[in-house]
Amino acid sequence: MPLPDSSAPLTGVTRRSFLRGTVALSGVAALAAALAPLRRLDDYTTVERFMQKYYKELTPDEMARVLARITSEVEREYGVRPHVRDLKPMDGVEFVYALNLTRCIGCRKCVHACVNENNQSRNPEIQYIRVLRLPHGSLDIEKAEHNYAPESVPEKGYFYMPVQCQQCKNPPCVKVCPVHATWQETDGITVVDYDWCIGCRYCEAACPYWARRFNFAKPSLPKDRLNPEMAYLGNRPRRQGVMEKCHFCIQRTRAGRYPACLEVCPAGARKFGNILDPDSEVAYILRTKRVFIQLKEEMGTSPRFFYYFDV
Amino acid sequence: MESDLPDTRTRWVLRGLFVTFAALAAAFVLDLWRHPVSSAVIPPVDPKFLDTATVRRSYADLVRAKEDLSDFDCYGCHERGKPPVLAFDANHNLVVPEVHSDVVMGHGRHNRNNLCFNCHDENNLEVFQTRDGRELKFAESPQLCGSCHGPTLRDWDAGVHGRTSGYWNRSAGPIDRKQCVNCHNPHSPKFPGRAPAPGPHLLHPVETTAVEPHGH
Numbered sequence: 001m002p003l004p005d006s007s008a009p010l011t012g013v014t015r016r017s018f019l020r021g022t023v024a025l026s027g028v029a030a031l032a033a034a035l036a037p038l039r040r041l042d043d044y045t046t047v048e049r050f051m052q053k054y055y056k057e058l059t060p061d062e063m064a065r066v067l068a069r070i071t072s073e074v075e076r077e078y079g080v081r082p083h084v085r086d087l088k089p090m091d092g093v094e095f096v097y098a099l100n101l102t103r104c105i106g107c108r109k110c111v112h113a114c115v116n117e118n119n120q121s122r123n124p125e126i127q128y129i130r131v132l133r134l135p136h137g138s139l140d141i142e143k144a145e146h147n148y149a150p151e152s153v154p155e156k157g158y159f160y161m162p163v164q165c166q167q168c169k170n171p172p173c174v175k176v177c178p179v180h181a182t183w184q185e186t187d188g189i190t191v192v193d194y195d196w197c198i199g200c201r202y203c204e205a206a207c208p209y210w211a212r213r214f215n216f217a218k219p220s221l222p223k224d225r226l227n228p229e230m231a232y233l234g235n236r237p238r239r240q241g242v243m244e245k246c247h248f249c250i251q252r253t254r255a256g257r258y259p260a261c262l263e264v265c266p267a268g269a270r271k272f273g274n275i276l277d278p279d280s281e282v283a284y285i286l287r288t289k290r291v292f293i294q295l296k297e298e299m300g301t302s303p304r305f306f307y308y309f310d311v
Numbered sequence: 312m313e314s315d316l317p318d319t320r321t322r323w324v325l326r327g328l329f330v331t332f333a334a335l336a337a338a339f340v341l342d343l344w345r346h347p348v349s350s351a352v353i354p355p356v357d358p359k360f361l362d363t364a365t366v367r368r369s370y371a372d373l374v375r376a377k378e379d380l381s382d383f384d385c386y387g388c389h390e391r392g393k394p395p396v397l398a399f400d401a402n403h404n405l406v407v408p409e410v411h412s413d414v415v416m417g418h419g420r421h422n423r424n425n426l427c428f429n430c431h432d433e434n435n436l437e438v439f440q441t442r443d444g445r446e447l448k449f450a451e452s453p454q455l456c457g458s459c460h461g462p463t464l465r466d467w468d469a470g471v472h473g474r475t476s477g478y479w480n481r482s483a484g485p486i487d488r489k490q491c492v493n494c495h496n497p498h499s500p501k502f503p504g505r506a507p508a509p510g511p512h513l514l515h516p517v518e519t520t521a522v523e524p525h526g527h
Contacts, residue, residue, distance in 0.1 A: 018325050022332055029336030036342045108508035112356045113363075123353050125512050146511065152504040222355055256483025258476060264363050267502060268474040268494070280479070281470040289471075310466075 054180075055193040055233070063232075066195075070236055074226075077237070082228040084236055087254035089187035095248055095304065096188070096275040096282045097259075099162065101292070102310040103269035106131055106153040106160030110261035110270065114164075117249055117260035118235040119227055121219030128213065128246040129164040129261060139293065164261075165190065165211035165246035166295060166303030173203035173212060182243070188304050189248050191233040199241040208299050212245045248272070275304075282306075353512045360508040365474060365493040370449040372493070383449060385436035394433035397426070417499035430455060430497070456491045467491070 048069055053062065067084045074082045111129045120126040132144035136157055144161070154160065171190050174182055181196040182203055204212040218240040230236040231251035238244050249259035253272070262270040273280035285291065291308040294301075338344075373380060381387065388410070389395060398406040405425040407414055418424040427433075432440040439447040441458035457464025466472035470486070474494065478484035494502060 013325060015321070015325075018329075022328065025336060026332055029332075029339045032336070033339030033342070036340065105502070105504070106507060107505055108510065109360050112360045112508050115356070116361050122355060125353050127511060130511070147513070149507065149510055151506060153507045154504060225355065253479070256478045256480030258479050263476040264361065265474070266366060266494070266505070268472065268489075271471060271475075273479045281475070284469040284471055 049195055052195055054196055067232065070230075070232070074230075074237060078223045078226045080223065080226050080228050082226075082230045082236070084230045084232065085251070086232040087234075087250060089185045089189070089254065092276055093274045094186075094188045094276050095167070095253060096273065096286075097167070097248070097305045098271040098282050098285045098289075098291070099305070099307050100269040100271070100310060101159055101161060101307050103267045104131075104160045104162065104265075105267050105269075106133060106148070106155075106158075107266060109264045109266060110162055113260045113264035114246070114249075116225060117227055117252070118247075119221060119230075119237055120213075120244070121215065121217075121221060121238075122225075123220050124217050126213045126215070126219070126244070128211070128244075129162050130210070131160055131162045133158050133160055141296075161307065162261075163209055163211070163295065164305070165248075166209050166301065166305040167246075167248065169302035169304060170300060172206040172208065172299075172301060176202040176206040178202065185233075187254070189250060189253075190245070191247055191250065192243055192245060193233065194236070194238050194242045194244070197242040199243065201243065203243055208296050208301065212243050214243055215240050351512075356508060363476065365489055366503065367493055367496065369452065369490045369492045371490065374450065383437070389436055392434075395427075395436075397428075415496070415499045417501070418497070452492050452497070453490055456497070 052058075052066060058066065063086050067086060070084050071082055074080070074084070108131050111127050111131060114120075114128050115122070115126075118128065120128070130146050132141070132146050133148045133155075134140070134144050136159060148155075148158075167188050167190055169184075169188070171184055174184055174190060177183075178200060179196060179198055181198065182190060182192045184190045199214070201214055204214055215238050219238055221237075226237075227235060229251055231254070234247050234250035249257075249261075253259055259270075259272055262272050271281045271285060273282040275282050275286070277283060285308055286306065289308045289310070291306050293307045294303045295305070295307065368376075370383065398408070400406055404422070405416055405427070407416060416422070416425050428440070429442070430439050432438050432446065435446075437449070439449070439452070439455045441447065441455055443458060445454070445458070447455050453464060453467060457467070463472050470488070473491070474489045475486055477487040479486075491497070491500075496503075
């Protein structure tokens with residue numbers, strides 16, 4: 001091979017060939033670096049998941065295949081065979097939640113029962129419920145404190161207000177979603193299709209209640225704490241880069257059961273039911289109790305989550 | 312030649328650059344920058360905070376679980392047809408006899424609901440008596456409590472006061488109702504305080520915005 005320059009030194013490398021080599025090498029390196037995430041492609045998507053259709057367009061056969069895929073994925077990752085269902089809203093049912101501020105003692109058991117039921121990430125921590133502590137005589141959220149840690153609750157002079165997704169009748173989070181990955185179902189639950197979400201976080205910004213959570217990292221939870229009773233729009237494990245939120249324990253409530261946060265409440269402050277049934281607990285509450293607030297009523301979101309007082 | 316010295320220097324500079332670029336390329340491929348910081352590991356929450364059991368167990372629960380009911384066998388010690396005599400101190404407070412020292416009298420803020428026979432029947436200690444003269448079994452405590460706490464009983468009947476679990480949809484399954492005494496100690500009914508579950512773990516410590524409670 002003739003050297004480009006006969007007067008070149010004996011090293012065999014000229015400045016020009018070195019620069020060419022360097023540019024080529026760094027080009028290859030940069031390409032490799034840019035493609036590096038592909039080595040973890042399975043964490044993000046599979047061909048099946050990538051080709052999956054929009055939830056509302058899935059035929060029953062396709063949904064059965066999707067549920068089978070989720071079942072095998074969860075079994076591979078957690079070593080537990082889950083029972084994944086796609087539960088549909090029931091006719092004549094609209095869910096409403098009522099929370100008695102007189103009874104809540106601020107013990108935060110609802111927060112952790114929710115995490116346990118809905119397979120949220122433990123590291124980093126994702127929680128749907130945030131319990132606010134407020135001084136008596138005010139409902140000013142500016143005065144709220146959620147990092148309280150006394151030896152014993154309730155504390156004198158304070159009351160507690162747990163806040164979670166308010167399942168608005170007029171949900172701002174649904175309006176801003178550019179890909180319709182979140183919508184309101186006929187029973188009033190606003191759901192997220194985790195396989196359709198692109199992770200833009202517009203909904204998080206739009207929500208006035210800070211009810212939506214984003215999986216910045218790959219969710220991690222202990223295998224022995226996985227809840228195998230799952231629903232597609234509910235508590236099936238999420239992946240990195242998608243939004244999630246309270247869905248009134250869709251895997252329980254659409255099967256007729258009470259949500260996990262309600263069952264664990266030691267004070268009986270949480271009430272849930274079908275507002276279209278005049279004999280339900282929530283209908284009784286809205287009819288007879290001092291239903292004091294819908295949180296941030298002035299936003300016009302019309303929450304299905306009501307706070308009330310006894311007496 | 313004049314190029315001797317620059318050639319040697321060029322050679323070394325080129326070698327150095329080559330090593331640097333090769334190292335950078337290796338670092339890119341190995342993705343050394345992917346996890347710059349590892350945040351502190353949050354321990355799993357204590358399972359006691361996930362427990363759905365009630366604070367107390369009612370008489371009906373004890374019967375169902377076939378547990379020791381000797382505490383409810385009044386006439387193991389008392390004599391039938393001979394109502395027990397109550398003792399009071401100088402301030403008209405009930406003096407609880409030593410055998411019943413587990414009973415803490417604290418019903419009502421004024422502490423004046425301290426007469427045993429407001430609820431227990433002195434002529435038959437194995438039943439309750441209401442102020443309107445009804446006789447109730449130990450397992451029927453909600454009716455007893457409701458004979459004074461009417462609005463609360465009305466709420467309880469509607470499923471609104473107290474704990475529920477099971478099914479909101481009665482056609483799908485049963486609802487599990489708890490009795491007054493599953494949560495309230497009848498002799499000292501104020502709901503007891505407890506240690507709260509851990510709060511949210513923050514990535515960075517923040518100054519708490521503690522607000523002084525309103526005057527009370």
